[in-house]
Amino acid sequence: xxxxxxxxxxxxxxxxxxxxxxxxxxxxxxxxxxxxxxxxxxxxxxxxxxxxxxxxxxxxxxxxxxxxxxxxxxxxxxxxxxxxxxxxxxxxxxxxxxxxxxxxxxxxxxxxxxxxxxxxxx
Amino acid sequence: xxxxxxxxxxxxxxxxxxxxxxxxxxxxxxxxxxxxxxxxxxxxxxxxxxxxxxxxxxxxxxxxxxxxxxxxxxxxxxxxxxxxxxxxxxxxxxxxxxxxxxxxxxxxxxxxxxxxxxxxxx
Numbered sequence: 722x723x724x725x726x727x728x729x730x731x732x733x734x735x736x737x738x739x740x741x742x743x744x745x746x747x748x749x750x751x752x753x754x755x756x757x758x759x760x761x762x763x764x765x766x767x768x769x770x771x772x773x774x775x776x777x778x779x780x781x782x783x784x785x786x787x788x789x790x791x792x793x794x795x796x797x798x799x800x801x802x803x804x805x806x807x808x809x810x811x812x813x814x815x816x817x818x819x820x821x822x823x824x825x826x827x828x829x830x831x832x833x834x835x836x837x838x839x840x841x842x843x
Numbered sequence: 844x845x846x847x848x849x850x851x852x853x854x855x856x857x858x859x860x861x862x863x864x865x866x867x868x869x870x871x872x873x874x875x876x877x878x879x880x881x882x883x884x885x886x887x888x889x890x891x892x893x894x895x896x897x898x899x900x901x902x903x904x905x906x907x908x909x910x911x912x913x914x915x916x917x918x919x920x921x922x923x924x925x926x927x928x929x930x931x932x933x934x935x936x937x938x939x940x941x942x943x944x945x946x947x948x949x950x951x952x953x954x955x956x957x958x959x960x961x962x963x964x965x
Contacts, residue, residue, distance in 0.1 A: 760932035767952055791939045798935035800928060800951040 730755060732762060737769040738839070740832070745777045752788035760795050771796050772835050776807025786821050793826035802827065802842075804835040852877060854884060859891040860961070862954070867899045874910035882917050893918050894957050898929025908943050915948035924949065924964075926957040 730751060733740045739762055741755065759771060773789070775781075793803040806829045816823070829835040852873060855862045861884055863877065881893060895911070897903075915925040928951045938945070951957040 756936075760935055763952075764932050769952065769956070794939045794944075795932070795935040798927075798938055798945065798950055799930050799932065800953070800956060 732758065734762070734766050734768065737767070738836070739763060739766060739768040739771045741771065741773045743773060743775050743778055745779055747775070747778050747781075747785065749784055749788075752785050756788055756792050756795065759792055760799065763796055763799050763801050768801055770802040770804060770835075770839050772804040772806055772832060774807050774832060775805055775812070776809065778812060779809065781812045781815055783819055783821065786816065786819070786823070789826065790822075790824055793824065797825050802839065804829055804838075806830065806832050806835050854880065856884070856888050856890065859889070860958070861885060861888060861890045861893045863893065863895045865895060865897050865900055867901055869897070869900050869903075869907065871906055871910075874907050878910055878914050878917065881914055882921065885918055885921050885923050890923055892924040892926060892957075892961055894926045894928055894954060896928050896954060897934070898931065900934060901931065903934045903937055905941055905943065908938060908941075908945070911948065912946055915946065919947050924961065926951055926960075928952065928954055928957050 730741060730743045730747070733742070739759065741759065762768070763771065771792070773792070789805065796803045803825065804827050805823065808828065827835075827838070829838060852863060852865045852869070854877075855864070861881065863881065865877075884890070885893060893914070895914070911927065918925040925947065926949050927945065930950065949957075949960070951960060
């Protein structure tokens with residue numbers, strides 16, 4: 722276990738998971754820093770999956786979505802899975818209206834659900 | 844078991860796996876020779892899967908990625924699986940930035956993880 726902290730987000734390693742809790746003010750700069758540090762953490766920790774908890778995020782735009790997609794692809798290339806959990810209805814509706822897909826990112830209602838899905842895939 | 848060696852890479856047969864360890868100076872010529880010799884080895888050895896360990900590779904370009912995709916398709920056509928393991932964060936980020944997909948190639952964090960996944964699928 723170990724934690725990195727930036728303003729606005731925390732990366733915590735729990736067993737073979739990297740749990741990223743994103744706060745409400747998730748902005749572009751933060752998304753880019755997250756991308757860089759997450760892939761390093763996946764390698765050093767040997768995590769099997771990254772779970773991004775975005776339940777606090779109230780607004781999302783196309784740029785942040787692109788960064789999320791990039792994180793998903795990057796983590797997948799390295800051999801781990803990527804989950805986004807706790808997306809709010811309003812955020813989900815925005816993504817639908819923008820015609821955005823989260824490619825290669827799995828979604829779950831909650832962290833619990835994501836952990837259950839990962840255990841099933843073991 | 845048996846091993847082929849080129850400058851810069853080694854192909855080792857372990858049970859029903861072909862393990863390819865690629866060294867840091869993986870260049871275009873090597874990628875092409877690997878493509879040719881791997882498919883022959885899959886046929887003669889009757890391997891169930893090819894695992895490409897690229898953990899030493901620090902730089903990758905679109906041509907080498909295409910050859911990797913070709914190897915994946917080729918091996919899959921022959922009925923075996925193809926894994927890429929140990930991709931570095933910087934390499935993963937490059938692929939994402941180039942908008943490249945590894946089609947039909949599975950990824951794993953390490954050789955261990957790939958073997959576990961293969962055993963689970965048996």
